[in-house]
Amino acid sequence: MTLPVVPIHDPVAHPVSGSDLPAAEVAGLEAEIRALAKEKDAVILAHNYQVPEVQNVADHVGDSLQLAILGQKVPQSTIVFCGVHFMAESAKVLAPDKRVLLPNLSAGCSLADSITAESLEDWKARYPGHAVVTYVNSTAEVKALSDICCTSANAASVVRSLPQQKILFTPDRNLGRWVAAKVPEKEVVVYDGCCPVHDVLRSANVEKVRASRPEAVVIAHPECRADVIDVADVVCSTTAMISAVEKFPSARTFIVATEHGIVHQMKKRWPDREFIVADGCIGCRMHCPYMKMIDLLMIRDALVRGKHEVRVEPDVAAGARRALERMIAVPRDA
Known part of the structure; x- marks a missing residue:
C-alpha cells in the first residue's frame, strides 16, 4: 500500500505564519534547525495539525502513519517527530534501529489515553x-494486544479483509460506527472512546457556518459524530481532505470538519480557495492543545540535546509492529 506524503515546498514561497516570534527570529531559528538537522543526520516530520511554523520547518508533513512509514525509508538515522506521543512510538516501532525524538514529552492524546492495555484485555475477555x-x-501496548491496526483512510478495508465476522473496534466510537455502517456484513462492537476535538462538533455548528456560505463543500473527518457526517459532502482522512478539493473544481469555499491545523496545508496547496473551520472560529472547538505543544525552540533543543528519545520495550514493539504490518499489507479495495 503506497501512502502519499505532502512535501514541504520552498520556505520563501510559503513564509512562516502564526508565530509569536518576530519574523527575523523565526527565520534564524529555521536556518539553525535545518543546519542542526543536517549535522545530526536527522529528518523532521510534522503532523498536519502542528502549528504553521513547525509544518514549514519540517522535511515532510502528513498524517501519523504516513510519517511513520516514511521514517523507515529515509536515510537519516534520527527522526524528530513533531506530533503526539503515540505517533513517535509508531515511528520507533517501524524503525527500531533509528533514534526517535519527541520535542515535547507532554504532547499526549486523549483518544489514545481512552483505552489501556488492561482495559483492552478485559474487553477481549468479554467478547x-x-x-x-x-x-x-x-x-504501542494497545497495538501489541490487537490483531491488526487501521487508519481512518483504510479502516473499512481492514475490517472487510478479516476472516472473522465478529470485530472489536477500538478506541474511537465515531470512527467505529462509521466503519460498521460501511461494512454491514460484519458484527462490529465499538469501544467507547473518542477524540474530544472531533466529538465536540455538532451538525448545528456546521449548518450555522454553511448558512453564511451555502455554496460551500463540507469535508469531515470520520472521527466526527454521525450527525456531522450526515451533513458532510465528503468524509475522509486528513490527507484525503487535502486532495479532496480537486474533486470539486468549481467550488471556491470549503468547510473543514477536523482540527484547524490542517487548513495551513490546504491553503498552501490551494491558495485560490477559501477554507473555513466547521466550528466557525479557529482555535475554539476544533483545537487540539496537545498538537500545539511543539514549537521551533523545542525542535532546536531536541536536536541539540537529543531530547526526548522515545523507547518502546522490545516485546511490546514486536506485537505492535505485527499489527501495523498486517494493516499495511491490506489492499485498499479489500
Whole structure:
C-alpha cells in the first residue's frame, strides 16, 4: 500500500505564519534547525495539525502513519517527530534501529489515553472469538494486544479483509460506527472512546457556518459524530481532505470538519480557495492543545540535546509492529 506524503515546498514561497516570534527570529531559528538537522543526520516530520511554523520547518508533513512509514525509508538515522506521543512510538516501532525524538514529552492524546492495555484485555475477555481492530491513534501496548491496526483512510478495508465476522473496534466510537455502517456484513462492537476535538462538533455548528456560505463543500473527518457526517459532502482522512478539493473544481469555499491545523496545508496547496473551520472560529472547538505543544525552540533543543528519545520495550514493539504490518499489507479495495 503506497501512502502519499505532502512535501514541504520552498520556505520563501510559503513564509512562516502564526508565530509569536518576530519574523527575523523565526527565520534564524529555521536556518539553525535545518543546519542542526543536517549535522545530526536527522529528518523532521510534522503532523498536519502542528502549528504553521513547525509544518514549514519540517522535511515532510502528513498524517501519523504516513510519517511513520516514511521514517523507515529515509536515510537519516534520527527522526524528530513533531506530533503526539503515540505517533513517535509508531515511528520507533517501524524503525527500531533509528533514534526517535519527541520535542515535547507532554504532547499526549486523549483518544489514545481512552483505552489501556488492561482495559483492552478485559474487553477481549468479554467478547471471545472477536478480532481486535485498533485505530493507529493508540499506544504501542494497545497495538501489541490487537490483531491488526487501521487508519481512518483504510479502516473499512481492514475490517472487510478479516476472516472473522465478529470485530472489536477500538478506541474511537465515531470512527467505529462509521466503519460498521460501511461494512454491514460484519458484527462490529465499538469501544467507547473518542477524540474530544472531533466529538465536540455538532451538525448545528456546521449548518450555522454553511448558512453564511451555502455554496460551500463540507469535508469531515470520520472521527466526527454521525450527525456531522450526515451533513458532510465528503468524509475522509486528513490527507484525503487535502486532495479532496480537486474533486470539486468549481467550488471556491470549503468547510473543514477536523482540527484547524490542517487548513495551513490546504491553503498552501490551494491558495485560490477559501477554507473555513466547521466550528466557525479557529482555535475554539476544533483545537487540539496537545498538537500545539511543539514549537521551533523545542525542535532546536531536541536536536541539540537529543531530547526526548522515545523507547518502546522490545516485546511490546514486536506485537505492535505485527499489527501495523498486517494493516499495511491490506489492499485498499479489500
